[in-house]
Amino acid sequence: MSDASWTILLVFLGGLLTGVPIVFSIGLAAIAGLYVADFPFVVLAQRVIAGTQVFSLLAIPGFVLAGDLMMHGGLSRRLVKVCQALVQHVTGGLGMVTVLSATFFAAISGSAPATTAAIGGIMVPEMEQRGWRRDFSAALATASGPIGQMIPPSIPMIIWGVVAEESISQLFLAGIIPGFLVAVGLMTVCYFTARRQNIMTDVKRATWPELRSALNQGKWSLAAPVIILGGIYGGVFTPTEAAAIGVAYAFIVGFFIHRELKLSDLGAIMLQSMRTSTIVCFIIAVASAFGWLVAIEQLPDTIASGILSVSSNPIVILLLLNLFLLFIGAVMDNIAAMIILGGILTSIGNQIGLDPTHLGALVVINLAMGMATPPFGYSLFVGAAISKLSIEEVAKALWPMLLIMMVVLALVAYVPWVTLALPSLVR
Amino acid sequence: MLTLLDRISREVARVTGWIVIATATLMILCLILQVFSRYVLGSAFSWTEELAIILFAWTTLLAATSAIRDGAHVRLVFIISALPEPVRLVWSRVVAAAVLAFCVVFAWSGATYVDSTFGQVTAAMRISIEWLHVVAPVAGVLGALHALTRLLIPLDLKEDSPS
Numbered sequence: 250m251s252d253a254s255w256t257i258l259l260v261f262l263g264g265l266l267t268g269v270p271i272v273f274s275i276g277l278a279a280i281a282g283l284y285v286a287d288f289p290f291v292v293l294a295q296r297v298i299a300g301t302q303v304f305s306l307l308a309i310p311g312f313v314l315a316g317d318l319m320m321h322g323g324l325s326r327r328l329v330k331v332c333q334a335l336v337q338h339v340t341g342g343l344g345m346v347t348v349l350s351a352t353f354f355a356a357i358s359g360s361a362p363a364t365t366a367a368i369g370g371i372m373v374p375e376m377e378q379r380g381w382r383r384d385f386s387a388a389l390a391t392a393s394g395p396i397g398q399m400i401p402p403s404i405p406m407i408i409w410g411v412v413a414e415e416s417i418s419q420l421f422l423a424g425i426i427p428g429f430l431v432a433v434g435l436m437t438v439c440y441f442t443a444r445r446q447n448i449m450t451d452v453k454r455a456t457w458p459e460l461r462s463a464l465n466q467g468k469w470s471l472a473a474p475v476i477i478l479g480g481i482y483g484g485v486f487t488p489t490e491a492a493a494i495g496v497a498y499a500f501i502v503g504f505f506i507h508r509e510l511k512l513s514d515l516g517a518i519m520l521q522s523m524r525t526s527t528i529v530c531f532i533i534a535v536a537s538a539f540g541w542l543v544a545i546e547q548l549p550d551t552i553a554s555g556i557l558s559v560s561s562n563p564i565v566i567l568l569l570l571n572l573f574l575l576f577i578g579a580v581m582d583n584i585a586a587m588i589i590l591g592g593i594l595t596s597i598g599n600q601i602g603l604d605p606t607h608l609g610a611l612v613v614i615n616l617a618m619g620m621a622t623p624p625f626g627y628s629l630f631v632g633a634a635i636s637k638l639s640i641e642e643v644a645k646a647l648w649p650m651l652l653i654m655m656v657v658l659a660l661v662a663y664v665p666w667v668t669l670a671l672p673s674l675v676r
Numbered sequence: 677m678l679t680l681l682d683r684i685s686r687e688v689a690r691v692t693g694w695i696v697i698a699t700a701t702l703m704i705l706c707l708i709l710q711v712f713s714r715y716v717l718g719s720a721f722s723w724t725e726e727l728a729i730i731l732f733a734w735t736t737l738l739a740a741t742s743a744i745r746d747g748a749h750v751r752l753v754f755i756i757s758a759l760p761e762p763v764r765l766v767w768s769r770v771v772a773a774a775v776l777a778f779c780v781v782f783a784w785s786g787a788t789y790v791d792s793t794f795g796q797v798t799a800a801m802r803i804s805i806e807w808l809h810v811v812a813p814v815a816g817v818l819g820a821l822h823a824l825t826r827l828l829i830p831l832d833l834k835e836d837s838p839s
Contacts, residue, residue: 268756268767268776270749272740278776294786294812301733302727302808305705310700310735486711493707519697527739528750534736582750624754 253286254546257539261589271585272532279538286546293538294564301538302531303416304489305526307406308483309359311492315477315499316358316367322503322510323386324470325367328353331467338454343379344389344439347372352432355400355555356474357495359407364397364523365390369635380448387636391433391643392650395617401478402488402495405613408533412591413533415605417488418481421611422671427661435651442649469502482675493520511671513635529584536588546668556597563601567662570597571615578619579626580614587616610668614661618654621647685825687743688818696739701718703731718736728799729784737815744775745822760831769832776823783816 260281264274276293280296281652283292310596318646332349336342351368357371358364376386386670401421437476443449455463464471486494503510543549560566598608620628623644635641660667706728713721743749756764789809796805 261708261754264774265752266755267771268751268753269771270751271716272749273775273778275776276782280778281782289791290785290786293782293810297782298733298789298812301736302729304729307728307732309702310732311704311707312702314704331693344803388814428793465838490707490711493704494711496704496707516694516697518698520693523696523735524743524748527736528739528743529749530732530736531740531743532750582752585750625752 250548251286251546253282253542254548254551256285257282257543257546257548261539265581271582272528272535275532275539275585275589276535279535279542282539282542282546286542288542289395292541296541297534300534303411304487305407305411305443306494306530306533307314307490308417309404309530310518310523311489311496312359312402312404312407312637313363313523313526314355314519314522315495315675316360316363316508317518318499318503319354319357319365319470319516320363321514322499322625323507324357324473324499324502325350325354326371327463328461328468328470328506329368330369331645334455334460334463335569340450341436341439341441341443341448342452343376343449344381344386344443347376347386347389348393348396348432348435348439351390351475352400352428353471355397355428356402357470357499358397359402359404360383360525361396361398361617362393363629364392365628365631366395366483366635374634375568376450381443382446382566382646383628383636384638384642387632387643387655388646388650389435389439390635391621391626391632392647392654393432394584394631395429395614395620395654396428397430397618399424399614401425401481402491402555403613405584405587405616406609407440407488408529409591409609409613411533412519412588412593412604413609415609419606419672419675420609420613421481421488422675423606424513424613425671427610427614427657428658430657431666434657438649438653452484456541469506473498473502478672493581511520533588534586536585539589540592544592551573552593553596553600555598556593564663566597566601567603571658571662572612574612574615575622578616580620581623581625582618583619583624586619587612596645604665604669607665607668611661612660617653618658621654622651623647624666681825685745685822688821689745691816692738692742696735696742698730699735699738703728703735706731714826715732723801727746730798731809732813737811738818740824741815741818741835744779744819745825747826765830766831769827772830773822773824776820776827777814779819781816783813785818786810786812786814786816 257278261274261278264277276584283290329350332346336345347368351364354364354367373386373390375385403424407417410420474499477491481488481491594612620626623629629640633643706724710724789812790806793809794806798805
């Protein structure tokens, strides 16, 4: 490796481990690399600005804002009521409501922590009141978060589409079956937990009028995914435009129909959403200077060949890739990981002949699980915060759910059909 | 002196917040207008995508500057949080100095870039390209102000900052 490559790696890792924000570790590494490789510094601003001029990225602030507006406009609460009327009488029903609501909410929101916050904030107190252990409820809300990134729309899928230059609509489709598998797995955990601990086994089935009333209240929430996903796959608008339409829809329903959004709150909601989105998008912009430099230094290919020299067996490589991504997802921010490792991962994928959509889904789902795994997972932080438990307490109750996710992950890795069945229908 | 700097930084962050709300709202409206023009008016406006994408650059970079003040940028703290508090506060200043260094280079690099592309116009709207490129030196200077504030009045970096 060249001097510039070593400088980039050392500055980046040095910054990362000593608590320099990830985005500035990346930026300082780029500056050091430009200096050592003797490029003019003007490249920094040029690449960072170019990094923002990608139309697909505008979907990120859009979907974050749409999700926040739906939460404040009462759409997520009504969604929970519908799910409750549907499954409350089943053993483990209230736990299943959490998972089912998160799955619906996932079709509006593209982020794991937002899903945990929107659904967990309602369901954790509710479950505790009805006899569920609080650590279990918090862990369930934490584990349901990653479904938000698997079911479209999905912010990490958008980012991977930009990083790897893949079709975002195709990537969206690849996440649907894995998302449903995780949901079914988590509901199974609820069933057995409720049966073993004898929780709420005597709740009556919702009557027809009750179900009709819940559906009537929740119809605007249920229509949101139909509009967003129907619009994208009906060819009406692009994912970026769909995000903006989602914002308009959430605003109209929350403000005019549910009347729960207040004009005076809009500024604060907008600012909070843009803060969330900028933390991600600014990393992407700065990383494009970093990415330009490491591509010139051919760093991704060097590292990829190093990894591939360990074994040439695709099954072994796939296993190593999964373990590596799980580790990365557990210890660091998964969006930064995706941007930094994008080049290396696509290079490995090409060399072992993985379908690019399969690779994208594999990376996103691995890192989505990282959202729920200790020590560093945003969904876990949110789950702990809303339940007022420590991260350790929530993590202890998480293990059966993580096991389920591991099984789904193995299916995603070794059974290409799980990710490729739906994309191949519209290809 | 320190309280004055802190007050300036706080006021700048507040005004930046209002500008971010305005640029983000306009950005979303451009995208909605794009769909509206295509389906309702029958032909898409040529300028909505370009304007939206320029507003996106401003929204992202400006919102990133006030996030420096609040210590909201994502970082790994598992080593830092093990340090005793006085050491942690000193280290927080070192980190702020590193952020300051980035912002200064970025502002300077941005100014050079604005200078070297002076007089060019955008593809669709034919407006001067500085409307986009000026975002780099502006964000660099604002970021440097907040980083300097955090160098002199450090934040405790114990907590992770989930977005």
